[in-house]
Amino acid sequence: xxxxxxxxxxxxxxxxxxxxxxxxxxxxxxxxxxxxxxxxxxxxxxxxxxxxxxxxxxxxxxxxxxxxxxxxxxxxxxxxxxxxxxxxxxxxxxxxxxxxxxxxxxxxxxxxxxxxxxxxxxxxxxxxxxxxxxxxxxxxxxxxxxxxxxxxxxxxxxxxxxxxxxxxxxxxxxxxxxxxxxxxxxxxxxxxxxxxxxxxxxxxxxxxxxxxxxxxxxxxxxxxxxxxxxxxxxxxxxxxxx
Amino acid sequence: xxxxxxxxxxxxxxxxxxxxxxxxxxxxxxxxxxxxxxxxxxxxxxxxxxxxxxxxxxxxxxxxxxxxxxxxxxxxxxxxxxxxxxxxxxxxxxxxxxxxxxxxxxxxxxxxxxxxxxxxxxxxxxxxxxxxxxxxxxxxxxxxxxxxxxxxxxxxxxxxxxxxxxxxxxxxxxxxxxxxxxxxxxxxxxxxxxxxxxxxxxxxxxxxxx
Numbered sequence: 001x002x003x004x005x006x007x008x009x010x011x012x013x014x015x016x017x018x019x020x021x022x023x024x025x026x027x028x029x030x031x032x033x034x035x036x037x038x039x040x041x042x043x044x045x046x047x048x049x050x051x052x053x054x055x056x057x058x059x060x061x062x063x064x065x066x067x068x069x070x071x072x073x074x075x076x077x078x079x080x081x082x083x084x085x086x087x088x089x090x091x092x093x094x095x096x097x098x099x100x101x102x103x104x105x106x107x108x109x110x111x112x113x114x115x116x117x118x119x120x121x122x123x124x125x126x127x128x129x130x131x132x133x134x135x136x137x138x139x140x141x142x143x144x145x146x147x148x149x150x151x152x153x154x155x156x157x158x159x160x161x162x163x164x165x166x167x168x169x170x171x172x173x174x175x176x177x178x179x180x181x182x183x184x185x186x187x188x189x190x191x192x193x194x195x196x197x198x199x200x201x202x203x204x205x206x207x208x209x210x211x212x213x214x215x216x217x218x219x220x221x222x223x224x225x226x227x228x229x230x231x232x233x234x235x236x237x238x239x240x241x242x
Numbered sequence: 243x244x245x246x247x248x249x250x251x252x253x254x255x256x257x258x259x260x261x262x263x264x265x266x267x268x269x270x271x272x273x274x275x276x277x278x279x280x281x282x283x284x285x286x287x288x289x290x291x292x293x294x295x296x297x298x299x300x301x302x303x304x305x306x307x308x309x310x311x312x313x314x315x316x317x318x319x320x321x322x323x324x325x326x327x328x329x330x331x332x333x334x335x336x337x338x339x340x341x342x343x344x345x346x347x348x349x350x351x352x353x354x355x356x357x358x359x360x361x362x363x364x365x366x367x368x369x370x371x372x373x374x375x376x377x378x379x380x381x382x383x384x385x386x387x388x389x390x391x392x393x394x395x396x397x398x399x400x401x402x403x404x405x406x407x408x409x410x411x412x413x414x415x416x417x418x419x420x421x422x423x424x425x426x427x428x429x430x431x432x433x434x435x436x437x438x439x440x441x442x443x444x445x446x447x448x449x450x451x452x
Contacts, residue, residue: 073258074258
C-alpha cells in the first residue's frame with residue numbers, strides 16, 4: 001500500500017480540517033509548497049493535494065499553489081477540490097499533476113464523468129466521501145441518500161478505475177480508520193481504492209495494510225504527519241507490513 | 243556550474259524537470275531555440291504524449307538537427323519517457339513514425355500480458371550495467387515512477403536497466419554519451435534526483451575532459 005501525504009490548501013496556506021468542518025481548521029504551513037517539499041524529501045511516493053477553497057466554492061481557487069507544488073517536488077501528485085467541469089479538470093492537469101480527484105460532479109453529471117473517463121481514464125480518481133454510510137456532496141456540506149457501496153459499484157461499472165474513500169466522521173480525528181466501512185466499499189468494486197481518514201498512529205496504518213483487501217492500494221495521511229506522530233519513512237514501512 | 247538545456251517542443255510540463263535539475267546543482271534552461279541549446283553542457287529531451295506529433299514539433303523547431311549535431315560533438319544527452327523513445331530509429335505508435343535515430347531499435351507497445359496499459363506507477367528498476375554512470379549509488383530494485391504505453395527495443399548491449407510490467411522491458415539505455423530512461427526521474431523521489439545528479443555530473447566531467 002502506498003502512502004499519500006495530504007496537503008490541504010485554504011487561503012494559500014496548508015491546513016487540516018476536523019471532520020470536514022471549515023470552522024475547525026488547524027493551520028500548519030504558511031506556504032503549502034513547504035509542506036509538500038517536506039513530505040517529498042522524506043520519501044513520499046505520491047502527494048494528495050486538496051484545494052479546500054475550490055471544494056467549497058465549486059471551482060478551483062488555488063491552482064497556482066498546485067502548480068508550484070508540482071514543480072517543486074520530485075514525486076507525482078494528485079489534485080482535487082472543485083473540479084466539476086472539463087475546463088477545471090484540464091486546468092488542474094495543466095499544473096503538472098498526474099491525477100485529478102473529482103467528487104460531486106461524478107455523481108451528479110454522468111456526461112461529464114463519461115467524457116472525463118474517455119479522455120483521461122487512468123488519471124481520474126473519484127472521491128466517495130461518506131457520512132453515516134451515505135455519500136456526501138459539495139465539499140462535504142451536503143449529504144445525499146446514496147449508499148456508498150452502491151455508488152462505488154455503479155461508478156465502477158461506468159469505467160472508474162480508482163476511488164478515494166473517506167468516512168467523514170473519522171477524518172482529521174486521528175482516532176483510527178473506519179475499517180468496516182472501507183471493507184464494505186472496497187468489496188463492492190474491483191477498481192483501486194485509496195483510503196483516507198482517521199489515521200493517528202503507525203498501528204492504524206498496520207491495521208489498514210493487514211485488514212484491507214488487495215484493491216485498497218493507498219492510504220492518505222494528513223494531520224498525523226503534520227503533528228509528527230510518525231515520519232514518512234515510518235509510515236511507508238508500516239504500510240508494507242513492517 | 244553545469245548548464246543543461248531542456249528542449250521544449252511544446253509537449254508536457256517541463257518545470258518539474260528543470261526544478262529537479264536545479265535541486266541537484268545544475269543550471270537548467272528550458273528552451274526551444276537551437277542557439278540556446280548549443281551553449282549547454284548537456285541536453286535533456288523530455289516528453290509526454292504521442293511519438294509522431296512530438297517528431298513533427300521537434301522538426302518544426304529544428305531540434306532534430308540540433309540533437310544530432312550536439313550528439314556528434316560529444317555533448318551528453320538524456321531522454322526522459324517519450325524523450326527516450328524519440329532517440330530510437332522508429333516507433334509503431336499511431337501508424338508509425340521515424341525517430342531521431344541516435345539509438346538502434348524500435349519502439350513498440352508494451353506487452354502487458356493482461357495488466358493495465360498505460361503502465362502507471364512505481365516499479366522497481368534492476369540495473370543490468372552498474373558500470374554506467376547513471377545508476378551510481380542507486381540500489382538495485384529501487385522503484386521509479388513510470389507513465390507509458392510503449393517500450394523501447396534497444397540492442398541488448400545498450401540496456402543498462404530493466405523493469406517489469408507483464409514483460410521485462412528496457413527502461414534505461416546508454417550508448418556512449420546518449421542516455422535515456424523510460425521512467426520519470428523528476429517524479430521518482432530521492433533515487434530520481436540521484437540519477438539526475440549522476441547525469442549532471444557526467445556532463446560536468448565530459449566538459450572538463452574536452
